[in-house]
Amino acid sequence: MRIEYNFAFFDEGSKREIRRATLKAVAIPGYQVPFASREMPIARGWGTGGLQLTLSLVGKEDILKVIDQGSDESVNAVNIKKLITKTTGIKVTDETSEATIIQSRHRIPEIPLQAGQILVLQVPLPEPLRYYEPSELETKKLHAEQEYSGAWLMLFEQIMNYGTMSTGADHPAMVHDRYVMAPSPIPRFDNPKLNHSQALILLGAGREKKVYAVPPYTRVESLAFEDFSFEVEGFKNKYCGLCGAKEVFLDEMLDDLTGETFYQCNDTSYCLQRLNQKSAG
Structure with a gap:
């Protein structure tokens, strides 16, 4: 028996609900918007948040690129592409400049993104304050009051212990001079690419049921001290x-x-x- 799926797997009501959350996230850069994360045919923690964003936004004329830690051919990337193409029939590509939607885990492509493109980042832990505050209610209050001293203290302790900020990835960033954001586990090398990006950047956490965004040409500044500047990995x-x-x-x-x-x-x-x-x- 052949099973027929709706275009892009989800029913239209589910796609509208996710798009409404996405629009709110775009309107409030860096703010974590809760959404009703759906059950997916892949396990939570394997990119369900990013996949739900992609499926809610994809159209018949879109061209898709999926990468996992820089690779287009990893198991995770291949399986996500298979699900999307089997339920949409859209074209896939390995070329960054050719894609209209790019879903990624742990990397932003080396080729600069352009206006009209959408970068979807998979996020395991969307709350940048979770490292020192376990309560969701308290982190909401801290964001509302713009109280980020804990994040600064975390970086200060790293400097005192290791002589440098030791965030190998997911270094917190201030978005639009308002919200501190977890940029997903991208390396520090990729953080500057978020600043004034021409593309729309969406971040989805399926397990945590959150979506947030960096609209095009938005200021994104990695947290750092005046006397101890932010540095990317050195090559x-x-x-x-x-x-x-x-x-x-x-x-x-x-x-x-x-x-x-x-x-x-x-x-x-x-x-x-x-x-x-x-x-x-």
């Missing part, structure tokens, strides 16, 4: 061993034959695009 004097790219986020790799380490672009489609350009040139 000085390092380059991709495949395409030669510099000033991109690199993965440290180990050569099984020689035992030597080398570096490779984390964004696999960006690396492949550079290689194709070199071979064509």
Whole structure:
């Protein structure tokens, strides 16, 4: 027996409810909007929040790109693409510039996003204050009062203990000079890409039932001190061993034959695009 799904899996009422929450999130940058997170054919914690946003927004003319930690071909990325394409029939691509909707886990693509594109980030923990305040009621009060001293204290303690801010990923950021936001577990390297991005950035947490947004051209500033500035991961004097790219986020790799380490672009489609350009040139 063949089972027929509605376009983009959800019924139209569910899609409207998620879109209403998304519109509110866009209207209040950085503010966490609760929504009725639906049951999905994938487990919570594997991108259900981002997937619900994508399914509620996708249209028949959209072109989809899905990446997981920089890779277009990881298990998570492939399965999400399969679900979306089987219920919509839309085109998929590995090219960042060609996509209208980009769903990502843990990375923002190296190629700058453009106006008209939507970046959907999968979020496991949307509350940036949860590290020191377990109560949801109290975190709501802290956001309402713009009381973020705990977040500053957390960064100060890192400096005192390690000599640097040790947030390897998900470094908190101030959005539109109002709300402190968890930017999802993207590396610090990607935080500056949020600031005045031309694309609409949506962040969805299915398990926590929250959605929030960074509208185009919105100011996003990573938390830092006047005498201890925010710094991204350093790849000085390092380059991709495949395409030669510099000033991109690199993965440290180990050569099984020689035992030597080398570096490779984390964004696999960006690396492949550079290689194709070199071979064509």
